[in-house]
Amino acid sequence: MQGESLYVSVHIAYYDKNHVLGFVRNISDIENERIRNERSNFFLKSLLDNLPIATIVKDINDRGKYLVWNKKAAEMVNTDASHIIGKREEDFIGKERTDFLVEAEREVIENGKPKSFVKRFTNRDGQTKILSIHKALVCFPKGNERWLVSSSLDITELEMQRKQIELMNRHYMFVMQAIGLISWTWDLRKDEITCNRSYFTPKTHAATGTVIEKGDDYYSQIIPEHRERIRQAFDNLKNGTPSPFNEEYQIIYEGDDVPSWAETFAIVSERDRNGKPLVLVGATRLIDERKKLDQELLHAKERAEEANRLKSAFLANMSHEIRTPLNAIVGFSALLADTHPNEESKEYVHIIESNNQLLLQLINDILDISKIESGTLEFVYGDMDVNGSFNEIESATRLKLDLGPNVEIRFLPALDECMLYTEKNRVLQVINNYISNAIKYTSSGYIHFGYYPPKEDKIRFFVRDTGSGIPKEKQQQIFGRFIKLDNFKQGTGLGLSICSMIAEKMDGHVGVSSEVGKGSEFWFEIPCQPVLPPQQEVEEQKKRATEYQQS
Template sequence: MTENDRERQAKKQFISENKIVNLESVLATNQKFLQQITDNSPQILYILDVINWTNLYVNSRCINILGYTPQEFALGGSKIFYDILHPNDLELLSVNQNFWKTAKDDDILTTEYRMRHKDGFWIWLRSQDVVFVRDENNQVRQILGTAQDITEQKKIEQSLIQAKELAEAATKAKSEFLANMSHEIRTPMNGVLNMAHLLLKTNLTPSQEDIVQIIVDSGETLLVVINDILDFSKIQSGRLRLEEHPFILKDMIKSVVNLFYPEALKKQITLTYFINPDVPNHILGDRTRLQQILFNLIGNGIKFTEKGEVFIFVNSKLLSEKKYEIRISIKDTGIGIEKKHLNKLFQSFTQGDTSITRKYGGTGLGLAISKNLVTLMGGKIWVESNGSIGGNPPFKWFSDIDDDEENIQGSIFHFTFITQDASGYQLTEEISADFSPKSPEEKSNLKILVAEDYKPNQKVIDYLLTSLGYSADIVTNGLEVLEILKIQSYDVILMDMQMPEMDGITTTRLIRQSIIEQPYIIALTANVLEENRQQCLDVGMNDFISKPIIIDELEKALEKIL
């Protein structure tokens, strides 16, 4: 080898060694860079062998989050997972292992679990894993993952859940309180109102009649307030459900308007309505709730109008086949509503001007309830007013037209026993025959048992039955009902729901299970929620009358049995 060859070889070796040194320097720099990235990552980074379930690499963030060093994770092997994983999360190990058996390279596995900190408390983690290395059989061997501390997030979530549960419990408690208060108020009101009504039928002087009428009017006003509060409670708790039956829209509107004619006449107000000929006559919907909305809006118009008129206009728009948008506007020439008060109009327990409450009274719930009912019907309600011509609160909702004539006939009278095959003539004849006056002999033959623990209501029911030509035996609780049924039978039992010793629900259930001669059972209750009514029907009761008992309702209920 010549001197030149040796020089060239030395140069090559020097260059090669220089490259190696430079490469090692670059590698060291890159490694240091990557190490700094992983060590300063806010998340735990790891490489996991999913066959043996051991950690091949863990960054130092594990010390900050879990209190363990990377060496402790490495030395712990698969056992460390069983030691620090929450007992309720251990099943995730097998679930995750099964996932990686069929995972694709672009699959991401997200898992939430708890690990015990070295100091003993639990840490919530959310990990995201991807495929890192496959073996010669293309099976996933290693995964690369990150684990984020989500303990605070979980605490917030738990706080929100607890807050939601507390709010739901508070709403339920409020609804139960209102229902119980309604029962406690309705029970004595049953005695007050019915006795007052009976007193009005006696020979009274004009001044005495005025006094008794004030008692009746005040009691009925109190019941309206109670019903408003109950409806509002049901709406707030989401327990109010709309029914859907066919009915004649024109007849419903006419019936509501007729209720206000005496009051309008007394105030010398013109009360008129017009229904556009294009409005469908037979529609599907909740007649009772629609009546309630109209009652509130027309009632407001009459209340706040001292002179002039209240006018109801009904219009409709065809949206699709059999689908209509119905719009009802109630216009009055009353005191109007100032613009600054419009945003409060549909809020609960408020009126546009507090001085109005003092002058005209009211709970401030009528429009709030109406708005919620219209919303449930898929419509909306709003008001137009210039503060001097009166309010114009129109509302609209969507309805299907009902063109089934047989259904229409059955729905007019709301009797479920009438078949769809009955014609209008047969229907009228059958109903008028069914409700023709019963003879005293028919009534005296009806054996009635009254189960009622409240003494004043016992007397009220006895007076009502006597005035209708019936007589009855009276007991004070469910146990007495069962005892008396052992020695004699009854055609009908008027059953109070809340009684000492044994309530009406339990008593009815036992009667249906054990008594051979089954009586017709009518619930008498101050609980007027739909679930109470359904509960009565579910245990086998035949009918339901709410307190205060209206004599006409009692008469109709009893005449069904004759």
């Protein structure tokens, strides 16, 4: 009647045919206590089941009966709690426990002191895990009740990571020792640099081991000509500049009296909430030996380049001295043929003239290479009528060389008219070299040469033949010096190398496509500037003038 909710216990008993007896008792306190206990038990069970740690509780007073076997324990051992709770150790037939665990539990029960250890464990599925186990004894203060609480944490992955970190640390220490690396940490809040010089070899009496110094002390050891540059580089890093820190400088460590060359790498290791650097980490290694080798290599390179320049200059300067007597030999051999008209003398003179030409070609090739290397080969640009020049090559080759009836030489023009602003002499030199090379290896068929229509301000010249062809694996070698695929053919092996060098000097390149037994196509591609016909050039000038006025 007062609006209170009560828990009551009602008992109805028979009294007689017309009456029953009703016994009603207020059990609210008892029921509320039961509900509180039920909630506490539910909370405790939920808490234990959701822990990432396997938890087991045994009742010591009841011969080790299992009271708690949480969800994580069931997963770890692969045994459900329903098969464990309420049972004792001896209830599990065939269940074997190691003497170590039995002894550990006995010590905890007898001494009442917790015990922790790491143990390797294999469950029923054969999975091996590494567990961190903790055992403790819990006693009820108002009675003799005692419980053994065991908790196990699966640290298999952590243990693997720990071993990997140990391995990496060993590697790191080995590398530091191998190269004499100095690792350091710079706490910018304290302006304190902590250096690990365990593997540092001082020049005289510099400190080793762990060395702590201030930033200004570090800067003062750097020689003056490098000091401000290094200070500025560190300031950039401290101010958040993303560029990597990698500097070389000279430093005289405190205690040493001889400077050392050092190379330092550094990054930002820790920042505050606003992104301001708080800690720098880095490493320094001494590079005296490398600097010494670099200097020696530089001197050796300079000496080699000087020797090469002297050689090239010598050969280039010998042009007149070599060609003068050679021209005399060529001229008098031709005169000798006229003064001795008999067949035997003509044959001898022909042999002399052929070898004169080979010798002259060899000397010209060597001199051209020397001039290119020494920078004395002239490149004079001007207008070039490609069709006219190539027609002259075709006629001259027919007159000069006896190709025989089985070989046709022919110029293939791609345009009716092709006027370019280029280096005419070098273009003709490359084409003539290609044609001479094709003649040596073509006994029948044809030798065609020409050009493709200019495209994207470039023009490609070609010489195509039906000669013996070149194996694919040797096609990149043939532009090297003194490379001859057939040692029985006449020639120096320098012609194609000269073509390649001329192309490079003209910002172009050379190449070849070939198939053994079918022939080859050598090409020469360079930048080009078309020359407009007079009327067209006038129109272009008017167009440019109009565009200028409009702009």
